[in-house]
Amino acid sequence: MRLQMKTFRFCEGLNSGSHWCSVKMSIKDVAKIAGVSISTVSRCLNSPENVKDKTLAAVQSAIEQTGYAPNALARNFRRGKTGLVMVVLQSVGLPFWEGVMRGINGVAREEGYSILIRETASSLPELDDYLKMVMSKEADGIIILASPSPFSSASAYSTQDRRTPIVLGCENVTDELAHIPSVRVDNRQAANEATRYLLQLGHERIGFITGSRGSLLTRDRERGYWDAMKTSPLGQHRDWVVNGDQSIEGARRATRKLLSLAERPSAIFCANDEMAMACIYEIKRSGLSVPEDVSVLGFDDIRYAAIMDPPLTTVVQPTEEIGERTMRRLLNAIEGRDIGEAPEIVEHRLIVRESTAPPQSETTAGEKRRELPV
Amino acid sequence: MRLQMKTFRFCEGLNSGSHWCSVKMSIKDVAKIAGVSISTVSRCLNSPENVKDKTLAAVQSAIEQTGYAPNALARNFRRGKTGLVMVVLQSVGLPFWEGVMRGINGVAREEGYSILIRETASSLPELDDYLKMVMSKEADGIIILASPSPFSSASAYSTQDRRTPIVLGCENVTDELAHIPSVRVDNRQAANEATRYLLQLGHERIGFITGSRGSLLTRDRERGYWDAMKTSPLGQHRDWVVNGDQSIEGARRATRKLLSLAERPSAIFCANDEMAMACIYEIKRSGLSVPEDVSVLGFDDIRYAAIMDPPLTTVVQPTEEIGERTMRRLLNAIEGRDIGEAPEIVEHRLIVRESTAPPQSETTAGEKRRELPV
DNA sequence: ACTCAGAAAGGAAACGTTTTCACGCCAAAC
DNA sequence: GTTTGGCGTGAAAACGTTTCCTTTCTGAGT
Numbered sequence: 001m002r003l004q005m006k007t008f009r010f011c012e013g014l015n016s017g018s019h020w021c022s023v024k025m026s027i028k029d030v031a032k033i034a035g036v037s038i039s040t041v042s043r044c045l046n047s048p049e050n051v052k053d054k055t056l057a058a059v060q061s062a063i064e065q066t067g068y069a070p071n072a073l074a075r076n077f078r079r080g081k082t083g084l085v086m087v088v089l090q091s092v093g094l095p096f097w098e099g100v101m102r103g104i105n106g107v108a109r110e111e112g113y114s115i116l117i118r119e120t121a122s123s124l125p126e127l128d129d130y131l132k133m134v135m136s137k138e139a140d141g142i143i144i145l146a147s148p149s150p151f152s153s154a155s156a157y158s159t160q161d162r163r164t165p166i167v168l169g170c171e172n173v174t175d176e177l178a179h180i181p182s183v184r185v186d187n188r189q190a191a192n193e194a195t196r197y198l199l200q201l202g203h204e205r206i207g208f209i210t211g212s213r214g215s216l217l218t219r220d221r222e223r224g225y226w227d228a229m230k231t232s233p234l235g236q237h238r239d240w241v242v243n244g245d246q247s248i249e250g251a252r253r254a255t256r257k258l259l260s261l262a263e264r265p266s267a268i269f270c271a272n273d274e275m276a277m278a279c280i281y282e283i284k285r286s287g288l289s290v291p292e293d294v295s296v297l298g299f300d301d302i303r304y305a306a307i308m309d310p311p312l313t314t315v316v317q318p319t320e321e322i323g324e325r326t327m328r329r330l331l332n333a334i335e336g337r338d339i340g341e342a343p344e345i346v347e348h349r350l351i352v353r354e355s356t357a358p359p360q361s362e363t364t365a366g367e368k369r370r371e372l373p374v
Numbered sequence: 375m376r377l378q379m380k381t382f383r384f385c386e387g388l389n390s391g392s393h394w395c396s397v398k399m400s401i402k403d404v405a406k407i408a409g410v411s412i413s414t415v416s417r418c419l420n421s422p423e424n425v426k427d428k429t430l431a432a433v434q435s436a437i438e439q440t441g442y443a444p445n446a447l448a449r450n451f452r453r454g455k456t457g458l459v460m461v462v463l464q465s466v467g468l469p470f471w472e473g474v475m476r477g478i479n480g481v482a483r484e485e486g487y488s489i490l491i492r493e494t495a496s497s498l499p500e501l502d503d504y505l506k507m508v509m510s511k512e513a514d515g516i517i518i519l520a521s522p523s524p525f526s527s528a529s530a531y532s533t534q535d536r537r538t539p540i541v542l543g544c545e546n547v548t549d550e551l552a553h554i555p556s557v558r559v560d561n562r563q564a565a566n567e568a569t570r571y572l573l574q575l576g577h578e579r580i581g582f583i584t585g586s587r588g589s590l591l592t593r594d595r596e597r598g599y600w601d602a603m604k605t606s607p608l609g610q611h612r613d614w615v616v617n618g619d620q621s622i623e624g625a626r627r628a629t630r631k632l633l634s635l636a637e638r639p640s641a642i643f644c645a646n647d648e649m650a651m652a653c654i655y656e657i658k659r660s661g662l663s664v665p666e667d668v669s670v671l672g673f674d675d676i677r678y679a680a681i682m683d684p685p686l687t688t689v690v691q692p693t694e695e696i697g698e699r700t701m702r703r704l705l706n707a708i709e710g711r712d713i714g715e716a717p718e719i720v721e722h723r724l725i726v727r728e729s730t731a732p733p734q735s736e737t738t739a740g741e742k743r744r745e746l747p748v
Numbered sequence: 749a750c751t752c753a754g755a756a757a758g759g760a761a762a763c764g765t766t767t768t769c770a771c772g773c774c775a776a777a778c
Numbered sequence: 779g780t781t782t783g784g785c786g787t788g789a790a791a792a793c794g795t796t797t798c799c800t801t802t803c804t805g806a807g808t
Contacts, residue, residue: 277678
């Protein structure tokens with residue numbers, strides 16, 4: 001009876017003329033047809049160099065016949081690895097992550113890992129939740145890209161023995177979590193330089209639109225701005241820093257606020273490009289022009305930065321490199337190698353386009369027709 | 375000796391004062407500590423209503439003590455389900471997918487599934503590859519959002535018995551794959567209506583910038599454009615349709631081509647918003663204005679459409695709804711329910727902003743200062 | 749021809765769950 | 779007091795691999 005069944009299955013595979021069988025084939029079936037043991041079939045799949053050519057051929061033919069595909073569930077279970085890396089980000093669809101994800105994905109494909117996406121846009125989970133997921137073997141490790149910091153409380157990671165593979169990409173961390181490895185630009189330094197560029201152009205009243213309150217990344221950019229302003233002619237002014245909430249709406253509100261100041265800033269530095277886009281929109285809407293009346297400077301160099309009107313001066317990060325290095329570092333951690341705690345800092349650079357210019361002196365104000373670049 | 379070991383583990387859990395144990399706890403350890411069988415522990419986890427309150431309490435206490443977390447690998451293996459849904463898209467970071475992914479993720483979270491991302495940007499796999507992945511239990515089902523069609527050849531899906539859970543989101547399909555279920559707007563009809571809107575404004579020479587050659591989705595939009603132009607005063611003109619290659623660069627090239635025509639179009643319909651943004655940029659760069667000289671119409675209503683200069687008139691799709699319905703339909707297929715083959719069509723609508731206007735008669739040409747809307 | 753080493757293959761355990769089945773117990777019905 | 783039924787629990791099988799250990803085979807060296 002049982003043999004009958006096997007025969008049936010086998011014939012099904014042969015007759016259909018296709019690889020797709022309605023009955024799931026297992027390694028056992030392949031072994032039976034090839035006339036070898038299941039261990040040998042397993043070897044053919046995992047270390048073919050340890051098996052005689054003749055047997056290998058027989059097994060391969062059997063696999064062909066049955067349309068056998070190894071059950072990943074069983075394999076992963078046995079190996080104790082999921083082959084999955086969880087990537088936590090705020091939302092798919094934010095242009096900035098395009099390059100980072102490309103880097104991550106490239107390495108992942110290379111090393112045989114798949115990417116599990118977790119969006120924090122709706123719910124805002126704690127770091128602990130992620131640690132639990134790798135504890136319970138839902139993934140082998142975690143990459144955190146989420147801009148809004150998911151670490152609102154002291155986490156178990158600090159009390160724990162720190163063996164859960166986790167790496168931050170782009171993101172900064174609070175001091176008590178500074179031991180979590182990360183790969184990123186020096187946001188503070190980059191923002192400092194960008195602000196100094198505006199100062200060098202001759203701007204004195206420079207506004208800053210911050211990211212979301214919880215984001216450490218943008219907080220560091222804000223610090224960089226303060227650093228630069230400390231040495232500026234007019235010094236630091238609390239009014240010039242407005243919360244843009246990491247959103248288009250927030251940035252527009254912030255811009256309106258800045259424009260309504262008694263002495264309106266002649267330049268606005270936004271913590272990211274998306275807010276810079278919103279900022280430009282709002283400036284234009286109020287009847288002013290960029291950069292003639294107000295210069296705007298962004299951060300990230302997203303794909304739309306160059307086709308804005310005017311094209312956006314911004315700080316560019318090597319996103320793909322960040323993605324690659326983040327993933328490699330995580331994989332090292334997963335393999336059990338010591339990856340240390342120090343952040344890996346990658347190079348940023350300022351790319352000057354048309355949204356920044358020297359401040360307009362009152363006398364030279366007027367209609368100067370700009371030309372958009374190629 | 376063996377007992378010794380168990381004791382050691384147990385004490386470790388108790389002494390550390392934390393839930394995180396260096397030695398992995400299994401259901402066996404919990405059972406031993408609670409003084410029950412492993413089946414009972416399993417029941418406590420999966421169907422607590424079938425276990426006496428007292429035992430439940432004992433087990434929960436044991437779980438607490440050990441910091442036990444069920445091994446997802448083993449569980450999924452035993453259940454024969456991965457709890458994973460593979461989402462195939464061209465690239466994370468394309469704003470359009472934001473809403474769709476939110477919808478998918480919402481339902482996924484609700485139903486206890488996780489999302490596996492596969493980007494086709496780099497490699498362009500065949501549908502067969504995806505089918506194989508669910509065959510080999512790497513995921514329970516597949517959602518295909520990839521704009522560039524991943525189906526270059528007749529696929530095994532057509533020859534197969536069609537039991538692999540797969541649903542297309544937004545995407546159209548070629549006729550030979552028309553039996554793959556999908557959730558989307560009626561792209562052809564939507565494009566038809568959008569084009570007719572331009573015609574009604576008085577435009578006669580209307581250009582169209584297509585998506586990538588392989589994309590069926592944008593091909594349908596092109597068809598809709600043709601449908602409308604058939605009835606237009608000047609009729610259809612081959613020159614007016616240019617390949618924008620689904621990219622910023624491609625759209626800019628296409629726009630230059632259209633603008634250099636002997637009789638330049640007074641309106642350009644782009645197969646998606648991103649290309650429309652590039653189109654607007656290029657029009658401005660050539661010294662013309664939108665919409666005074668050339669109207670521009672997009673498709674998708676991505677998050678930046680409203681803060682363009684000018685804000686973009688475009689076709690909006692209910693992206694979150696599409697995501698939700700796509701996911702629900704896939705889950706139904708995974709559960710083995712018959713979901714049919716007919717596409718689920720959702721509502722689109724045209725949202726009119728400032729990038730479209732009646733064509734400028736030669737006489738009224740001049741500097742009319744527009745105001746950006748709130 | 750005989751031994752022996754190394755290669756190739758087979759047997760069986762193990763991974764951590766879930767689930768089926770059977771058993772024991774207690775309460776209610778006779 | 780015996781039967782019946784149902785509830786709570788335990789024992790053990792099963793899921794499909796990989797891997798360790800053992801056995802068998804092969805060919806070269808004596």
